[in-house]
Amino acid sequence: MQLHVIAxxxxxxxxxxELVDRYARRITWGMKITELPDRGGNVPPPPPGAVRTVALDERGRQLGSVEFARILERWRDEGVRETRFLIGAADGHDQGLxxxxxxxxxxxAMTWPHMLARAMLVEQLWRATSIVAGHPYHREG
Known part of the structure; x- marks a missing residue:
C-alpha cells in the first residue's frame, strides 16, 4: 500500500x-508527498483501485499509535492501494472534504502548526509501519 501525504x-x-525527510526515508511501504498551495490547487486524482482518505482535523479521533497501525494494516490487508493523508492550511479543511x-x-486537542503536523504525521507513519513489521522502534507503555 502506498502512503500519500497531501499537504x-x-x-x-x-x-x-529535515524531520519529514528523516522519517520518510525509513518507511519501507510506498511513500509519496505532494505539496499544494495554501489556497487553490487540486488534490491529485487517486490511482485506480481502492483508496482511503485520512484527514488531519482538530475534530478527529485521537488514536494511539498501535490502534493507528492496526487500521493501516487492516486497510493494506483488504487490498487498499493508496491511503491519502490530507493536511490543510492554517484554516483547516472545508466541510465537504x-x-x-x-x-x-x-x-x-491543541492546535499545531501545519508544517509541524506534517513532521508528526510522517513520524507516526514510520512508527505504524514499524509496529506492523514487528520492528522494535515503538515501545508500548
Missing part, C-alpha cells in the same frame, strides 16, 4: 522538512 503549504528548507474522508484524526 497545503510549501515546507521549503526548514527544520520540519471532512465529510468525504474515511477517517478524521487529531494530534490532541
Amino acid at each position: 497545503r503549504g510549501k515546507i521549503g528548507r526548514t527544520p520540519e522538512a 471532512r465529510d468525504g474522508a474515511d477517517l478524521l484524526i487529531a494530534f490532541g
